[in-house]
């Protein structure tokens with residue numbers, strides 16, 4: 001755990017943070033520890049936004065920073081052997097919602113844990129989900145959403161998966177800021193997760209790992 005990295009990232013001092021991460025990797029720090037620091041920093045950034053200390057440009061900057069961090073550490077998190085994928089996942093943020101930082105972390109963690117992830121982006125319509133499911137025949141569909149206003153879109157998406165006759169073929173998980181078990185029940189999803197590690201744990205369980 002590096003307090004320094006958390007501070008640099010929370011203060012959006014990206015160049016210094018990236019330099020520190022590079023040297024940590026050279027020194028043999030576990031990349032997962034670096035990810036934990038990133039998560040803590042993002043939490044602080046969110047808190048500062050809510051407290052009126054940060055505004056939209058800072059949040060956008062934090063999104064770019066996390067992408068740059070991931071570019072650096074991703075190759076070091078890959079399993080040694082590029083073995084068979086554990087399963088296929090279609091992931092997207094539902095219609096009306098453009099939050100993608102959390103979804104990107106989920107995509108990244110599923111990817112490095114051995115899943116084939118089709119990340120279809122943000123503001124994804126019901127039809128776009130259906131089209132992708134029909135195209136790639138996934139084992140799992142993962143819906144992300146951060147706004148209370150998009151719970152209905154999650155439900156619509158899952159209802160459409162049912163009415164298209166695809167529900168029996170996929171497990172569905174949901175997640176994002178306000179998602180809890182009540183929302184899971186309302187939307188008809190099979191599971192919800194609080195963070196990317198839970199997404200991985202759920203997916204592995206479903207694939208019999």
Ligand code: B12
Nearest residue numbers: 046097098099100101102144147148174175176193195196
């Ligand atoms: C960053 C941010 C933004 C950025 C998004 C940038 C981006 N590229 O994503 C911008 C500035 C664009 C933005 C816009 C808006 N935002 Co905003 N935003 C946030 C903020 C500060 C942080 C969210 C975030 O990315 N956190 C970082 C991630 C990493 O944290 P995390 O949640 O722990 O992530 C994990 C889980 O979510 C989980 N997860 C995510 N997806 C999935 C999927 C599955 C399947 C699973 C299992 C798990 C999972 O795994 C993630 C990784 O571990 C939150 C406040 C907060 N503190 O959460 C508000 C917040 C989410 N936003 C909010 C609002 C209201 C808005 C706007 C409507 C503001 C406005 N008036 O314009 C717009 C909406 C735009 C839209 N149509 O979507 C509200 C939502 C309130 C509500 N309950 O509905 C919040 C809660 C702020 C607040 N307190 O009011 N926002």
